[in-house]
Amino acid sequence: MKRREWIRNVAGLGLLLAAGPIDRAVWASELSEPEKVKTLTLSGVKMTWIQDNPKERRMPNKIFSGADSRVIDELSPEGGALATVSCFLMQKDGKTALFDTANGNADSLLLPALEGLGVKPADIDYLFLTHFHGDHIGGMMRDGKAVFPRAEVYAAKTEYDGWMAMEGERKELVATTMKAYEDRLHLFAFGEELPCGIEPMDASGHTPGHTVYRVGDFLVIGDLMHGAAIQLKRPEVCASFDMDQPKAVAARKKYLAYAKENQLTMAGMHLPPPAFLKL
Ligand SMILES: [Zn+2]
Numbered sequence: 001m002k003r004r005e006w007i008r009n010v011a012g013l014g015l016l017l018a019a020g021p022i023d024r025a026v027w028a029s030e031l032s033e034p035e036k037v038k039t040l041t042l043s044g045v046k047m048t049w050i051q052d053n054p055k056e057r058r059m060p061n062k063i064f065s066g067a068d069s070r071v072i073d074e075l076s077p078e079g080g081a082l083a084t085v086s087c088f089l090m091q092k093d094g095k096t097a098l099f100d101t102a103n104g105n106a107d108s109l110l111l112p113a114l115e116g117l118g119v120k121p122a123d124i125d126y127l128f129l130t131h132f133h134g135d136h137i138g139g140m141m142r143d144g145k146a147v148f149p150r151a152e153v154y155a156a157k158t159e160y161d162g163w164m165a166m167e168g169e170r171k172e173l174v175a176t177t178m179k180a181y182e183d184r185l186h187l188f189a190f191g192e193e194l195p196c197g198i199e200p201m202d203a204s205g206h207t208p209g210h211t212v213y214r215v216g217d218f219l220v221i222g223d224l225m226h227g228a229a230i231q232l233k234r235p236e237v238c239a240s241f242d243m244d245q246p247k248a249v250a251a252r253k254k255y256l257a258y259a260k261e262n263q264l265t266m267a268g269m270h271l272p273p274p275a276f277l278k279l
Pocket residue numbers: 133135136223269270
């Protein structure tokens with residue numbers, strides 16, 4: 001069977017990626033064209049992937065380092081690894097939460113997608129943030145105001161402290177956003193139990209307090225990978241966005257192994273569509 005035919009055949013089987021060759025994620029992503037929302041329910045946790053970017057998005061090969069560029073080009077032959085800017089809606093125990101909020105650009109799909117799912121911004125009980133880059137917290141603000149009027153916000157204390165210690169412009173968006181939510185901002189230590197039984201874990205490296213969250217059989221991995229086609233095979237490769245690259249590599253290796261060992265479904269903010277991945 002030719003690869004293209006195989007791709008067409010697996011399309012009908014749904015896009016949750018079962019155990020098997022790791023680059024199935026990339027194959028699957030080639031088919032899911034119009035689909036920008038997908039819900040998976042595992043052991044009572046309903047997780048919906050929401051793609052924020054309206055058009056196809058690739059991470060250019062040139063932002064990756066840590067392996068020979070020929071190796072990178074071979075793993076990502078189109079000059080850029082297929083990716084997304086995504087966030088995830090979680091419904092569990094009668095509560096509604098978002099993991100990250102994407103970038104809040106004028107053409108962002110998050111709010112229209114929530115509306116399509118029948119969820120209003122005021123319905124969001126919790127926001128769990130993986131880190132403070134603009135493509136993760138940008139959607140928290142619109143026209144200088146908080147978008148989610150009731151949401152209690154959870155972020156790692158090390159992330160907050162790390163950004164506050166940065167100079168000038170870099171932290172501007174972080175400072176205004178956190179100020180807008182200050183009366184309902186909760187800064188946690190790794191390992192603390194959060195609402196809905198969510199467990200935040202230390203995946204720092206990408207940013208000072210980059211967090212992955214375990215909830216049931218899901219592992220929300222934030223920015224553990226920017227180019228899955230490259231980094232699943234070569235986890236030592238970093239995107240230029242990784243602030244502390246040796247730590248980012250260690251975190252990537254650790255949580256990929258952890259997810260595989262525990263048979264968790266990863267939900268990743270830059271995984272290719274449908275942004276769920278099980279190894
Ligand atoms: Zn990101």
